[in-house]
Amino acid sequence: MKAVSREKQLRTVVEALDLDALILMSPENFAYGTGLHIITVSMIRPRQAFLIIPRNGEPEMVLCSIEVSLARQEGWVEKITPYTEFVDHPMDMLAGRLRELGLASGKLGMDNDYFPLSSYERFRELLPDANLVNTTESVAAVRAVKAPDEVAFIEKGTRATHRAILDAMTASKSGDTEKDMCLKIATGMLANGGDGTAFLCFASGDRTPMAHAMATDRVPQPGEIIRFDVGAVYGAYSSDFARTYSAGSPTDLQKQTYSALVRSQKAVIEAVVPAMAAEDLYYLTRDAFEKNGLPFRQAHIGHSFGVELHESPMLRPGEKTKLVPGMVLNIEPSVYDEFGVKYHTEDLLEVTETGFRLMTLGFAPEELPVIGQIITA
Amino acid sequence: MKAVSREKQLRTVVEALDLDALILMSPENFAYGTGLHIITVSMIRPRQAFLIIPRNGEPEMVLCSIEVSLARQEGWVEKITPYTEFVDHPMDMLAGRLRELGLASGKLGMDNDYFPLSSYERFRELLPDANLVNTTESVAAVRAVKAPDEVAFIEKGTRATHRAILDAMTASKSGDTEKDMCLKIATGMLANGGDGTAFLCFASGDRTPMAHAMATDRVPQPGEIIRFDVGAVYGAYSSDFARTYSAGSPTDLQKQTYSALVRSQKAVIEAVVPAMAAEDLYYLTRDAFEKNGLPFRQAHIGHSFGVELHESPMLRPGEKTKLVPGMVLNIEPSVYDEFGVKYHTEDLLEVTETGFRLMTLGFAPEELPVIGQIITA
Numbered sequence: 126m127k128a129v130s131r132e133k134q135l136r137t138v139v140e141a142l143d144l145d146a147l148i149l150m151s152p153e154n155f156a157y158g159t160g161l162h163i164i165t166v167s168m169i170r171p172r173q174a175f176l177i178i179p180r181n182g183e184p185e186m187v188l189c190s191i192e193v194s195l196a197r198q199e200g201w202v203e204k205i206t207p208y209t210e211f212v213d214h215p216m217d218m219l220a221g222r223l224r225e226l227g228l229a230s231g232k233l234g235m236d237n238d239y240f241p242l243s244s245y246e247r248f249r250e251l252l253p254d255a256n257l258v259n260t261t262e263s264v265a266a267v268r269a270v271k272a273p274d275e276v277a278f279i280e281k282g283t284r285a286t287h288r289a290i291l292d293a294m295t296a297s298k299s300g301d302t303e304k305d306m307c308l309k310i311a312t313g314m315l316a317n318g319g320d321g322t323a324f325l326c327f328a329s330g331d332r333t334p335m336a337h338a339m340a341t342d343r344v345p346q347p348g349e350i351i352r353f354d355v356g357a358v359y360g361a362y363s364s365d366f367a368r369t370y371s372a373g374s375p376t377d378l379q380k381q382t383y384s385a386l387v388r389s390q391k392a393v394i395e396a397v398v399p400a401m402a403a404e405d406l407y408y409l410t411r412d413a414f415e416k417n418g419l420p421f422r423q424a425h426i427g428h429s430f431g432v433e434l435h436e437s438p439m440l441r442p443g444e445k446t447k448l449v450p451g452m453v454l455n456i457e458p459s460v461y462d463e464f465g466v467k468y469h470t471e472d473l474l475e476v477t478e479t480g481f482r483l484m485t486l487g488f489a490p491e492e493l494p495v496i497g498q499i500i501t502a
Numbered sequence: 503m504k505a506v507s508r509e510k511q512l513r514t515v516v517e518a519l520d521l522d523a524l525i526l527m528s529p530e531n532f533a534y535g536t537g538l539h540i541i542t543v544s545m546i547r548p549r550q551a552f553l554i555i556p557r558n559g560e561p562e563m564v565l566c567s568i569e570v571s572l573a574r575q576e577g578w579v580e581k582i583t584p585y586t587e588f589v590d591h592p593m594d595m596l597a598g599r600l601r602e603l604g605l606a607s608g609k610l611g612m613d614n615d616y617f618p619l620s621s622y623e624r625f626r627e628l629l630p631d632a633n634l635v636n637t638t639e640s641v642a643a644v645r646a647v648k649a650p651d652e653v654a655f656i657e658k659g660t661r662a663t664h665r666a667i668l669d670a671m672t673a674s675k676s677g678d679t680e681k682d683m684c685l686k687i688a689t690g691m692l693a694n695g696g697d698g699t700a701f702l703c704f705a706s707g708d709r710t711p712m713a714h715a716m717a718t719d720r721v722p723q724p725g726e727i728i729r730f731d732v733g734a735v736y737g738a739y740s741s742d743f744a745r746t747y748s749a750g751s752p753t754d755l756q757k758q759t760y761s762a763l764v765r766s767q768k769a770v771i772e773a774v775v776p777a778m779a780a781e782d783l784y785y786l787t788r789d790a791f792e793k794n795g796l797p798f799r800q801a802h803i804g805h806s807f808g809v810e811l812h813e814s815p816m817l818r819p820g821e822k823t824k825l826v827p828g829m830v831l832n833i834e835p836s837v838y839d840e841f842g843v844k845y846h847t848e849d850l851l852e853v854t855e856t857g858f859r860l861m862t863l864g865f866a867p868e869e870l871p872v873i874g875q876i877i878t879a
Contacts, residue, residue, distance in 0.1 A: 164701050164714050169812050171615070191801065195712040210801040211818045235619075239547070242617040243636055259620055311698070312689045320716050321688070322698035322735075324541050335572040337541050339697050339737075358699075360716075424568065424587040435546050441588045 128160025128200045129274055132184055138234060138263045139180050145231030146223065147260060149176040151239035153433040154264055156361035158184075161200045163192050173215035173244070176202065179226055187218050216244050220251035234260030265437040269429055270451040275362075276475055279430065279453055280484045282319070282359035283473050286366050287486040287502060289313030290355070297496040299373055300344060303327050303351075306496070307340035310355055314364075319357030323364070323434075327353040329372060333467040345372035350379060350466045351496065354457075361432050365455055366485065367471035371495045382419070382462045383493040389413035390458050390470050391488055393426070397454070397474060397481035403438035403446045410440075410458050419460045427456040430473060452476040453484070505537025505577045506651055508644075509561055515611060515640045516557050522608030523600065524637060526553040528616035530810040531641055533738035535561075538577045540569050550592035550621070553579065556603055564595050593621050597628035611637030642814040646806055647828040652739075653852055656807065656830055657861045659696070659736035660850050663743050664863040664879060666690030667732070674873040676750055677721060680704050680728075683873070684717035687732055691741075696734030700741070700811075704730040706749060710844040722749035727756060727843045728873065731834075738809050742832055743862065744848035748872045759796070759839045760870040766790035767835050767847050768865055770803070774831070774851060774858035780815035780823045787817075787835050796837045804833040807850060829853040830861070 135158055139147050149158045152167035158176040166174045175187040185204035188196055193207045208218040223229060229252050237259035271279070293309035307327040314322065328338040329345035333352045345351050354367040369383055392413045393406055407426050414421040429436035430453050438446035440454065448454075457471035473484040487502035494500050512535055516524050526535045529544035535553040543551045552564040562581035565573055570584045585595040600606060606629050614636035648656070670686035684704040691699065705715040706722035710729045722728050731744040746760055769790045770783055784803050791798040806813035807830050815823035817831065825831075834848035850861040864879035871877050 162716070164703070168701060171812075191713045195715055198709075198712060198715075211816065211820065212801065237620040237623075238618050240619040241615050242612075242619055242622045243614040243638070245619045246614075261620070308692055311692050315685055315688050315692075315699075321700075321702050322692075324545060325698050326541070332575075335575060336568045338572055338575075339539070424589065435548075439588065443588065 129272070130160070130201045131158055131272070132178065134267045134272070135178055135264070138260055138267055139178060142234060142258060142260065142263060143232065144180060144234045144258065144260075145228050146177055146179040146226070147234040147264075148219070149178075149236060149264065150174070151236040151261075154236055154239075157268055157432045159186065159196070159200050159202055160361070161196055162361040163195060165189075165192065171215075172210060175215070175219050177222065177226070179228065182226065185222070187215065187222055189215075214247065216247040217251065220248055223252060223255070228255070230254035230256070232256040232258060234258050234263070236261050236264070262437070266446075268431055269437055269446070270449055271431060271453050271475075272451070275431070276451065276453060278359065279362055279473070280475075282357065282362060282364045283366065283484050284486055285317040285319065286314055286355070286357050286364035289317050290366065290368060291486070291500050291502060294368070294370055294494070294496055295499050299347065299496070301496070302342045302344050303329055303340035304342055306351070307353065310353070314355070314357035319359060321358040323356035323358045325353075325355050327355070331465070334461065334465055347373040348376060350468065352467055352469050354469060354471065356434070363434065365430060365434060365471065365473070367457055367469045368489060369468045369470060369493070371493050373495055375493050375495065378462055379466075380493045382460060383468050384491055385417035385419050386458060386460050386468050387470055387489045387491050389417050389419065390456060390472070393458070394456050394472065394474055394481060394483070394488075397448065397476060399448050399450055399476055399478065401448050403440050403444040403448065404442050406440045406456070407442055407444075414458070414460070421460075423459065426458050427454055427471075429453060430455050448476045450476050450478050506649070507537070507578045508535055508649070509555065511644045511649070512555055512641070515637055515644055516555060519611060519635060519637065519640060520609065521557060521611045521635065521637075522605050523554055523556040523603070524611040524641075525596070526555075526613060526641065527551070528613040528638075531613055531616075534645055534809045536563065536573070536577050536579055537738070538573055539738040540572060542566075542569065548592075549587060552592070552596050554599065554603070556605065559603065562599070564592065564599055566592075591624065593624040594628065597625055600629060600632070605632070607631035607633070609633040609635060611635050611640070613638050613641070639814070643823075645808055646814055646823070647826055648808060648830050648852075649828070652808070653828065653830060655736065656739055656850070657852075659734065659739060659741045660743065660861050661863055662694040662696065663691055663732070663734050663741035666694050667743065667745060668863070668877050668879060671745070671747055671871070671873055672876050676724065676873070678873070679719045679721050680706055680717035681719055683728070684730065687730070691732070691734035696736060698735040700733035700735045702730075702732050704732070708842070711838065711842055724750040725753060727845065729844055729846050731846060731848065733811070740811065742807060742811060742848065742850070744834055744846045745866060746845045746847060746870070748870050750872055752870050752872065755839055756843075757870045759837060760845050761868055762794035762796050763835060763837050763845050764847055764866045764868050766794050766796065767833060767849070770835070771833050771849065771851055771858060771860070771865075774825065774853060776825050776827055776853055776855065778825050780817050780821040780825065781819050783817045783833070784819055784821075791835070791837070798837075800836065803835050804831055804848075806830060807832050825853045827853050827855050
């Protein structure tokens, strides 16, 4: 997506905590704050990148020189202090820049849930008088409410992924391996605009209980369940989507288990309204499972979604955060049948002023779909 | 790849530093130590996972319960302490387990280059008497020398990626967009056994200087350079490969610049022998560039490769580590011509007893290849 300034949103953290500067360094916070999708910030961790938002002054970056041309071309932050990898230590450059800004003894918001200990120790020696505050949660709270352009961008990716999945599973047939089917999904996601695959979990039969198993050369047999949870990369964002299919000749137990799951998921999604607590969706799922005769044993039933796969608020017990319009949530209940086979569906929604808006192409079909079948979402 | 025990290699760190236990927690160290490819360990950072290797006792893991079935199915570490996400804090579980092992005041090796500050603070309160030692570099040094099965696994992926690239660029034609060509590469990598795409950097013309730009809808024009640096996921490993092509009708300057780059790269690779220092390869590249009339301005000219994209030793000034057989290195010089266009080739090799062994299908062609051309590696 086109790099967009989130300065205004992030300055609310500066104000609320009375910071002299907010420093973003985790890959997700850096991407959010700068709008930049620089893959090495997450893939080559020592090549650290920082966005500094001083209370009094323009936002600026400290960045490895190798990434500066990309940042200038695609970003909105104009002021960049480049460092040379292996010559300058990123922490020295950050501390030096903060000192130049007169912030050596300032109150600084830091991503302490990311800040690596050895980096912290070096930084601490350089700026012993700085007052460091952990702003991980505050920034996460800001990120939780998406801007309209963010919602639109995520939605476009989600729908492209959903389309690829529907087409891939319709094109799949008896005798295909897990890998064959997963390849159809992956190539479809890429052909539909994905910048890469984010993750491809795909399993059948007795492999379904493994939460994040990769596809194998196993051929799903008639009477077996196929379950996948996949996502494509779209700039700094991705998609996250799960569906369950039958490899053919589903049993009554399978059909009933699946339909009960989808009914439960739909009931929970349709209950979404602003001002309810995130944990309410967890308990609603537990209740829906009970009503539909399903055993319930999830630690969470979904999560917020943004530059990070699992964001705050998580849909889990104890999460009291109130839903507000602009939050984007994945609702993903799952269930095991009496043979230990796992079923799972996952859809994305936006919380609106009056309720919710589905961001996928549509709900999962209420009847267990069979590979090869045409599903109209 | 089949999960393989690296216990023996890792115990050399326990011995050398006289540790009571070595604890691995960075995604790459966890993957290396356990042989497990659990995507959430890197993708959902709060879902921390730990491998504990006690001096006196069997290796064991602390792991989120949702990942236990995968770990039992595919891993070699039998002893697992599962925790329930959002109910148990991973740090409490790690500290608790270390206490049970009688290690509360032990000398513990930790990944301090990864250990998040807020996790450290929690851990420190729970085990105030533990003597924590930063073992990031020691573990990296162990990982630097690959086991034969690791070399074979990486080589298989690298060759599959190279094959996909050769086919994709032969299938590319004038009028294709950057995205069209990149999609051919990506789908080829997936069809050739990739578990996903790791990264897809693809640029043409005046976009080539951006180190890690994604493909766009731009149509490379005759007379323009195309440069890409891509990798696929293979289990816990990946591939990393760069090539430069012409979109057609290359200028003499382009042909000369490219050939000089490839000659330089080849000269450096052919100079690889055990016992030379990693930094020697950097200076050899600088010298080869000078000999071939190219300007030189790289911070490094390559890197070790393993479960992490850039591993130790890096091929940079100041890196005195001696090359030893079993090291796996990417050699990736790059150069800018007088119009600022960037050329880049990257190949993988294994250091052997007598020199090197190329792990890609072959060197880059010495003459600048044009899209559509059949290249025999």
